[in-house]
Amino acid sequence: METVDINVNMGPQHPSTHGVFRMVLTIDGERVMDVEPHIGYMHRGAEKLSEEMDYRQAIGYQDRTDYLAQFMNEQAYCMAVEKLLDIEVPERAEYIRVILCELNRIASHFMFLGAFGIDLGHFGTSFTYGFREREHIQDIFEEVTGERLMYSYFRPGGLVWDVPDNFVQRVRDVLPKSRQGLQDLDMLLTGNEIVSVRSRGVGVMSAEDAVSWGLSGPLLRAAGVEWDLRRDKPYSIYDRFQYDIPVGTHGDVYDRYLVRVEEVRQSIRIVEQALDQLPDGPIMPEKMPRKLRGPEAEIYSAVEGARGEYGIYLVSKGGDKPYRLKMRSPSFCNLSALRDMTIGNYVADAVAILGSIDIVLGCVDR
Amino acid sequence: MLGILKSMYVTMNAMMRKPVTIHYPDHHRDVPQRDRAFPILLWDKEVDEPFCTGCHACERACPVECMTVVMKDNPLHADGKSERRKIVDQFWIDYGRCMRCNICVEVCNFEAIAMNNTWAGHELSKFDRNDLVLDLDQLLSQHKQGKIDAWVPE
């Protein structure tokens, strides 16, 4: 009997593509023979736009790339500008930045855990659990910055304004809730046999492949590579905290899930330590120039974002605007390995693998 | 099997807890004092005129260029009632383009502009995009009527 492979178009409007991402699957029955990812539906030219903006204005665009880990993007951008202008960030600002970034990582990972459940077929339960916890953290962000999503709170040199007085207490109140929520999700997903059979041995990526694809973040660590920019290229004040870096052993979807669960715990640890050490003081350097003008230079600064290495490559030819701004987005690099991981698996696995990469389309397309 | 039972347990446990959502259009969540909806202009109640002098600082700093400011000589200054020599004549903000970045509030030297921190500032759906372009009267009206307790940093 003659059989043909059929092309199935998944996305850009599809519940499991996490935004406007499109995969053209070539399937033989239920097996995926080929995947062709199409990106760019959300391209807004953020890099080009940033060239037209002065150093303060462009922060708003950093929020809009990886819109689930906004503080990390702002951090990377501000670090680049600070390096360019040779600005020293005050202690207190650094601590608040770390606290907010780690909370942001927790929030982002909660979002992942929820969405991962949906990709595996949960009817929204894990999603609402994840969202519930994210909401607690989001409330803190809203109290601090006034915004719920596009914070634009960091500035080259520090922060736009100080945190409210009850900030420390608020964070301390929320952390146990996050722990509890994590435990809920843990019970819902980790031990569940169906989750296990669905995700174990699926989308395996070996350590060598992961490195040569340029993966970063939880994907790379799940593949068994000890690499965390917070430890290996210390920036900000991360060298002052104790935490563990979870490293996977199999490099499959399940390991990626576990790594993220563990990272939430470690982030909670970091936040607790940072809260204890939070000093008083100014949040902006004493003598900040009113207009930021940089010398001629090329700067690369990177942070360990929630999805991997978020880097800013900034070329300045003087003046108050960058000559070129390149964002190294972790989602984009991680997504490039999708085809390799998916071929030969089932259609349902393709969804799980895409979910485990945890892409944010704003970050992929920029 | 144990894992499945655990999942069942945790869902049952959640069922016993109080729902975390609220019934939206009937109930609103409280917005914090720093809440940033869209920028509005503030009204100087002592002199009965806007704080804004029409200095164009915010207009220049806005990343998306959604503001338009026109300045004029202040008639009240000629009468000696006001300190402000110049005052805003026309002011438009296109809420459809504004990305709520707060930069206009930061750059304003006269504390004349602030972000709307009420719930009403978020519910702005309109049938026509042009309705989202607010003119001076609309921008001032909320603070003039005392509906807003604006938070201006520093």
Added chain:
Amino acid sequence: MMLALTYDVGNIWLDSLLGLLAIIVLMTVGALALIWLERKVSARIQMRLGPMRVGPYGLLQTLADAVKLVGKEDMRPRSADRWVFELAPFVVFVPAFVAFVAIPFTRDWAVAFLDLGLFFIVAVTGLSFVGFLMAGWASDNKYALLGGLRAAAQLISYEIPMVLSLIAVTMIVGSLNLSDIVIYQGRVPLFVWQPLAFFIFIVAALAELERQPFDIPTAESEVVGGPFIEYSGIRWSIFYLASYTNLIVYSLLGALVFLGGWDWPLGREAGLWLQVLLTFGKTMFLILLFMWVRFAMPRLRIDQLMSYCWKVLIPLAFLQIFLNGLVLVYGWPDFTLLLTSGAGLLLAGYIVDRTVRADPRTLRMVPANPGAAEPAAADSAGS
């Protein structure tokens, strides 16, 4: 409505017409109520409020939705196979509806007491996969085709363990008449003696109902609704109605066969309303169980679904039949049924567990900055 079930006009045509009318009303109201209930249950499990707007506690929400659906345009893709496409919802719907005919709600209420009632229900409900296949094929949509094929594979496969588990029960009872089965159970319902068969029945019913963890044909995150993807308006709502009617049918069947139907442990002389209440309560229990499972489980993959059916459930069902045969042939006392079947249930649990036990996962934890200043809250840090 209930009266109509027993009312004997004397004319056989009128009688059956009244009976069918009663069923239609019961089924529609039941399905609407269940849709509301499912939304509420899911909302509470997910810590939401659920529908609240229409009527008190959103009670009329499904009614409003039904009105909306009926008022919607009935769209058909231009390239769809017209007749097959338009008939498919009814092919799914009718079996669920017909199955009701043979279900006795109390000792003397049923549209028809069939001697082969169990056989009839199983045979009729087994037909619905044709409708899914028709819908999937006729829609001329690849998602629908995938979903239709998945539905066909799944429904046919799970029909087998379902039937086998029911056979295990009928072996003990010695009758296929649902009334006989209930009457046989008396004070002790059959799930006590046949936990393994009950387990298999529940799992197979979940699969037949296409609910999590077996909602593979309609998988929202993969094939986006599967066979129903091109349907809209009234036809889509018929599919929906059918799925909830099926939920009622399987729950009723489970309640009658395994939970003792209208009998209860406290005595056989239950009055009419108590009987209704008991049947209703037991059915409700199963329905809530199905709903609970739905919102606690992710979805299996199609190959795992198949291997679970053919490699686990069917052998276990045969094991149950074999054990029952042994007990019956040698005339061992009743509790041996419980012992053997219970052991089988443990075996089933072990088989599921083994998949995870075989490969325990731990992460390697690499401490970063071990030399960093010892945090003050070290003991509370790290759970």
